[in-house]
Amino acid sequence: MANLDSVLGCLDLNLDRSVERLSALLRIPSISTDPDYREQCRLAAEFLVGDLSAIGFTASVRETPGHPMVVAHHEGPENAPHVLFYGHYDVQPVDPVSEWKTGPFEPVVESRLDGTRKIVARGSADDKGQLMTFIEACRAFKAETGGLPCRVTIFLEGEEESGSPSLNPFLDANREELSADVALVCDTNMWDRETPAISTGLRGLVGEEVILRAASRDLHSGYYGGAAQNPIHVLSKILAEMRDETGRITIPGFYDDVSEVPDDVKKSWQGLDFSAESFLGDVGLSIPAGEKGRSVLEQTWSRPTAEVNGISGGYTGKGFKTVIAAEAMAKVSFRLVFDQDPDKIRAAFRKFVEDRLPEDCEVEFHPHGGSGAIQLPFDSPLLQKARQALSDEWPKPAVMIGMGGSIPVVGEFKSRLGMESLLIGFGLGDDAIHSPNEKYEMTSFHKGQRSWARVMAAIGEG
Known part of the structure; x- marks a missing residue:
């Protein structure tokens, strides 16, 4: 000393x-x-x-x-x-x-x-x-x-x-x-x-681009509407099913390697001068949207996420075009914690999508990086x-x-x-x-x- x-x-x-x-x-x-x-x-x-x-x-x-x-x-x-x-x-x-x-x-x-x-x-x-x-x-x-x-x-x-x-x-x-x-x-x-x-x-990261295809071309929504699969509907439904009403990710096995933060560490976080209202208020929001029963610091520091970063399909230009798109695309990212394996999470997500795919649809995946x-x-x-x-x-x-x-x-x-x-x-x-x-x-x-x-x-x- x-x-x-x-x-x-x-x-x-x-x-x-x-x-x-x-x-x-x-x-x-x-x-x-x-x-x-x-x-x-x-x-x-x-x-x-x-x-x-x-x-x-x-x-x-x-x-x-x-x-x-x-x-x-x-x-x-x-x-x-x-x-x-x-x-x-x-x-x-x-x-x-x-x-x-x-x-x-x-x-x-x-x-x-x-x-x-x-x-x-x-x-x-x-x-x-x-x-x-x-x-x-x-x-x-x-x-x-x-x-x-x-x-x-x-x-x-x-x-x-x-x-x-x-x-x-x-x-x-x-x-x-x-x-x-x-x-x-x-x-x-x-x-x-x-x-x-x-x-x-x-937190680690897994990025995936998903392309879901149905018909061989864009279709007239009056002539085919109601009879043809709409890949935008299908993909939107699959993405929505990734979360339940409590904010938990529903992909099977997603939480297998996620540990709980020790109680004394959680307690120390609770003692920090942190306001969820101010944190979200700075970006025009007010209500935490993640897992229920988890603090915002837990959600951002020690819990994994699944986020849709972009989605597109069909006609998005000026004016209006009544079509059923032939394909839809989404970019999805996962933030990982503790011992979650990027390859395991990527495979689980792909299976989650494939298991919900109608017979008339096919899917293509493109990886965009992965780190634990x-x-x-x-x-x-x-x-x-x-x-x-x-x-x-x-x-x-x-x-x-x-x-x-x-x-x-x-x-x-x-x-x-x-x-x-x-x-x-x-x-x-x-x-x-x-x-x-x-x-x-x-x-x-x-x-x-x-x-x-x-x-x-x-x-x-x-």
């Missing part, structure tokens, strides 16, 4: 210098999606390699067909756990430039009337400010103790904002080097300004260590939350490297990432550094 206290003190003392280092990185316009900024992306990678080398990491720029990766290693105490820290140095384009109050790549620290401060620049929150919180924690450990409390590999990507085309081949080619006991992913948010969060679950959910065990010792470390730093205890969407790299770490991830970030919902005037709270940057120092110390205790 004495060593940790000195490290935290070092971070406090050197906050202004850490802001200067972050500002130097923010000045580099590393826009990965625009070929005109290719050299700037390399410059950002080289900057990070230089900074990591300066504090004792063995760091290098790694070539890819696209923008380079940064990989850095630092040894830890004998038998100490090995962590892989992931972030990305590339940023989104800045358009529309006219809406920026200051230059997108001219970082400024702005003070508010209440004394709080924010760092304004493209990439300040997504993800340069976030990744620098970890590097600064490592810097303070080296300055105060001469080493790190655990073995650390840092992996920084340069194409996250442009679809990560080089990521999977790089992971496959460097599997042994990048594999660790756990991945630390910083590209996430806190629950609110005083409550840190660890994202323990990311990511769920960190709620009783994971590393999760509990990290949760306590964050709680020791912030005004309110850390909460374990879910995420309705997905972070692709987390799934790749799991499937390709066999590694679980701790998702710990210090962004806020109003940081305006991907938008003009992106900002990162000074509190997030400062206490983020201190938080990572506490997390690393806790992990290093074994």
Whole structure:
């Protein structure tokens, strides 16, 4: 604890210098999606390699067909756990430039009337400010103790904002080097300004396009109406039958691999400052439409879904055309949780449709991606260590939350490297990432550094 206290003190003392280092990185316009900024992306990678080398990491720029990766290693105490820290140095384009109050790549620290401060620049929150919180924690450990409390590999990507085309081949080619006991992913948010969060679950996804055909051509609805099968009717009926009156999915076997969230976790969610009315009210809705008896947070974080994302058939142009369409199409997606198998869910859905198909109809399916959910065990010792470390730093205890969407790299770490991830970030919902005037709270940057120092110390205790 004495060593940790000195490290935290070092971070406090050197906050202004850490802001200067972050500002130097923010000045580099590393826009990965625009070929005109290719050299700037390399410059950002080289900057990070230089900074990591300066504090004792063995760091290098790694070539890819696209923008380079940064990989850095630092040894830890004998038998100490090995962590892989992931972030990305590339940023989104800045358009529309006219809406920026200051230059997108001219970082400024702005003070508010209440004394709080924010760092304004493209990439300040997504993800340069976030990744620098970890590097600064490592810097303070080296300055105060001469080493790190655990073995650390840092992996920084340069194409996250442009679809990560080089990521999977790089992971496959460097599997042994990048594999660790756990991945630390910083590209996430806190629950609110005083409550840190660890994202323990990311829902998976299955996408299916269904084309249902009946007659050999579109038919006159007066001449054939009542006698001919209407594929729009058939498909609509099948889709409607996927849910019962309570909101449960009726596809046989759909819930076979769905576990219940532990009661203590549900209780912690109930204690969060969350309003279903406000959440839905922001988009003009008011009544939760999912499974009855489930809270909105349960519905979006820990329950699977079946959603129709698009449906079409027949004449949809201007005016009116009285036809019975020859075919109807729908795009359907499933969000998966826990141990649900994407292939099993896809097969169950297809059988569900085929079992309800009239004799005069045929169906064709087209898959559109499939990935399993990511769920960190709620009783994971590393999760509990990290949760306590964050709680020791912030005004309110850390909460374990879910995420309705997905972070692709987390799934790749799991499937390709066999590694679980701790998702710990210090962004806020109003940081305006991907938008003009992106900002990162000074509190997030400062206490983020201190938080990572506490997390690393806790992990290093074994």
